[in-house]
Amino acid sequence: MSSSSSIMDNLFQRTLDDVIKSTRLTFLPEHAFISNAMDEIRKEIKSTDPHTKSTALQKLSYLSSLHGIDMSFASFHVVEVISSSRFSHKKIGYLSASQSFNDSTPVLLLITNQLRKDLTSNNSFEVSLALQCLSNVASLDLARDLTPEVFTLLSTSKVYVRKKAVGVVLRVFEKYPDAVRVCFKRLVENLESLDPPIVVAVVGVFCELASKDPPAYLPLAPEFYRILVDSKNNWVLIKVLKIFAKLAPLEPRLAKRIVEPVCEVMRRTEAKSLMFECVRTVVTSLSDYESAVNLAMEKIRELLVEQDPNLRYLGLQALSAVVGKHLWVVLENKEAVIKSLSDEDPNIKLESLRLVMAMVSDSNVEEICRVLVNYALKSDPEFCNEILGSILETCCKNVYEIIVDFDWYVSLLGEMSRIPNCQKGEEIENQLIDIGLRVRDARLQLVRVGRDLLIDPALLGNVYLHRILCAAAWVVGEYVEFASNPFQLMEALLQPRTNLLPPSIRAVYIHSAFKVLIFYLDNYLQNGGAASSYSSNLAGDDSELVNGKKSTEAPDLSKSESLNYDPDEGFNPRNITESSEDSPVDNNVDRIVNHGQTFTPTFLEKNNFTHESVVSLLDLIELVLGPQTANEDVEVLERAQNVVAFVNLVKMDILDCSVQNVDILGKKNAQVSAIIQLMSDAFSVELGLVSISAQGRVAVPDGLVLTENLDDLQSICGDIQLPSSSFGVGGHHVDTTFDDSSSNLVKSEESGPANESTSLLEHRKRHGLYYLPSEKNGAVSVDYPPANDPELNSNINDEAENLARLTEQSLLLKKKPNQMKPRPVVVKLDDGDVAPILVKRPEPRDDSLSGVVRDVLLGNEARPSSSRSNPSNKTSGKAKEKKKLSTDLASETKEQLGDAEKLDLENRNSRSKHHSHNKERRRRSPGKTVEEGEEHDQKGKKKSSHRHGRHKTRQRANSPLNSQTPVIPDFLL
């Protein structure tokens, strides 16, 4: 009965071809069709007929590999099909096994016996199938159990099988390192094989092994050297070069030996792949050898002008590999690099951007950044952000190491924020705040840039800029004393479109508005005659800053002094109002204020701090923030409420004064004044940097369990979104009270006033009046004109040519001609406040495999350490080098071949001896050399019990020659 059903199955079973055909013809949706097919397969695969079963498995493996069907349920059936005696079934079974088995497959061990049987089969294709499967699925157990079979196959006469056996060794070694003791020697012998496919396989295996633990394979260097010199197979040569690229840095003498052959190959070869591999080897591992580097550079130059983008890309890649050591090489090729920046290939663009950034130094950073930012404007969004990202990253490296002119850099940040595609909000935000905290001299410019950003209503519509605006709002609030026109700032901070901001950032806006208000009121109150007390109050120490800065700012000072300088009247706005009526710019006259020897940073304007302005300011705040006291976001609500309450408190008082029209000082309410004074003091305390390790220095209070598991808490408040704290800056009291007036001086900078008024005017003209004169109207349309209309940048068309030209100029490492001022002080914390950039290279795994390999190759002593390159040994090494160079390589290899055979016989008997023999085989042949003998002698003593007598005598013969103690064994000769 069962067999008759199997006939039926057999006859009506759909083959793989049928399935494929019907997938193409079916009208069913794919998943429905597949689930039909799967139902069929599930039934068929349980069949007792091996043909039905294997066909079902084949279909399953097809669906699994191309349609992502999980076939792990069928793993037992895979085992069944593998054990079929028919080759075609076996093949299907092994293919499915390689495809679906992994270390955790429970039935994996069931195939051990079948594999063993097939590995010893006479049919080399069956052996090949088994090896294929083993190379994909071998686990520790499989590798251990089948090591003897693999060992046998390593010396089979069938090339077809042997090359695959060599290939499988890699997996076996990884899974079962002890196999090295058994198989390693045969593997090495295969290096000398005359059959090219086998050499390809062996070299491939060694390349992979050596990439994990290079020092262990140094002793094999002579073999690889021979292949490097003799082989004509490009595939083999590439692999050997890769091996040498790993080995050469470990052993300077080896590097010296291979330089010539590598250059020879580079010169000789027609194959680009091989040539490039030579170049790569030279730039990564042989970059100390001038001649080789020169030759490589010649080749790179050829690559860079190729038509083929692949070659150009690789050329650039080679350049970036060499940039650390030989910057001149990049500079020499800068035209090509810069040209590649406008290549259509994104790979090439990125690579050349990386190279350009590598060329940046403090003397050309401004020029390069300017060019790149212009270029970013016309790039596609993605590359634009790549450019911006790399500029930001390069400039902030090592606490803004390469930035000399922070005013420029801050302006650049502002400019970058306005690039339409800019999505680097977070980085720019962090840097704006970071610079504010670190660089006192940059604060003036920061406030300017911040104001320009805030004042532009168009920017509020761009989600990516919100973070930047947040930083700008914080900066202008925190450093409001540098502001030229606080009133205008207030308007900007309270403009209606701020309701486009997320609440957390809005809260920052409101808080900044509060700071501005306090500053404003404080100045207003002080002005009446308390000027002296104000200044004396603020004139703290800050001596070190003043000293540091005086020289810096002197030129600016003198410039501005000549313009408009009135020491006596400077601080009193009323006086200014009278004295500077002739000023051409209406409301933006920057002033220098001088109190004794210190300078206040306050930029006063003639209509500043008048009674009317204060009243209108208070009105404005009340008008805008009044509605916000009902905001649904608690942060906004809270802050708005605070400000409004404060305004109410102050307003009464101030209105009072105005009614009576008396001098404020005389009648002012002492209480209000005191409050304002208090607030102002609070806000004028400088926020400092907090070390990343600061938390560590805080002692944990008794009874506080820090390691308690808070998972429960997580589940309770999982859905509550914490307000994202906008700044990662904690405030802490700097011992010295921050005193702006004494630490900084006022600069009446050229562009400041004009720029300000025009930009504001322009905005008002372009966008109408958005600064809410009376009511909160519907001016809050989201479809605001874009901040930075690309069309406006009409000059970008000829940017490509400019780009090349300008960058070229800037790349000339010229001394900056106009080094106007020394670099300002950049605050750094002692213990490295910047999170150390962990360049974590994967540690060379000192795992069991490399351990065993070392044992086999070097003997058990802890030798690897001594085989590493050691500069102090270099000189003695060189002396020996000469002697060795004369030794003939060919004779050595012959000798080795002979020895290998002899040793093979010996080793058959005891595997445990392998390591010492093998090691000797490497070392002994150039027995005439001095160190070798010594080496052997030392080892001979330690391992004399294992040694073969023949070796002992040889060493004895050598030992009298020893005159010096070798440290590095010469592996080449």
Next chain:
Amino acid sequence: MFHFPFLIYIYIYISHLISKSFSICIHLYFDLGERITIMIKAVLVMNTQGKPRLTKFYEFRTVEKQQEAIRNVFAVLCSRPEHVSNFVNAESIFGPDARLVYKHFATLYFVFIFDSSENELAILDLIQVLVETLDKCFRNVCELDVVFNYSKIHTILDEIIFGGQVLETSSAEVLKAVEEISKLEAASNAINLVPKSVSAWRTR
């Protein structure tokens, strides 16, 4: 007597690529526990619609991950403009140090993913070898040949790449082996069809 095509780097220029941006940021979870370094991590053949035609992963990953990787690779490839280099940064898809080289022939992408143990240009040549072999095997290979010869394509690929290592680079050698294997398969199947079940029935 073994003349490998690598003696001369044949570069065949490829067109018909479609444009857009190139890198995607998909971070996959990698099980680092069972990480075996494999030189060639995967070989994929897919058509220009993103349908996989041949997939071979030399490091184990679940079928879901395989499918995800295929989708991600296709997303990168189909966004590459014409006349650009054939290398793609695949670290976001296949983990650190992964490189991807692809070639576009007619309606098919041939994609190799490998690590730093291989030379990019040599892999390009290897793709060429694979395609040449297919071409010789099927006489003017086209997508349909790849679709309908699932088993044979795997046989060919297995002769060239063994457990993630390149073992054979001569298409003549590959063809020889593949032919032998096909013969062997046919022979073992010939005795199969009816006789097998009939004999089983008889001996019942």
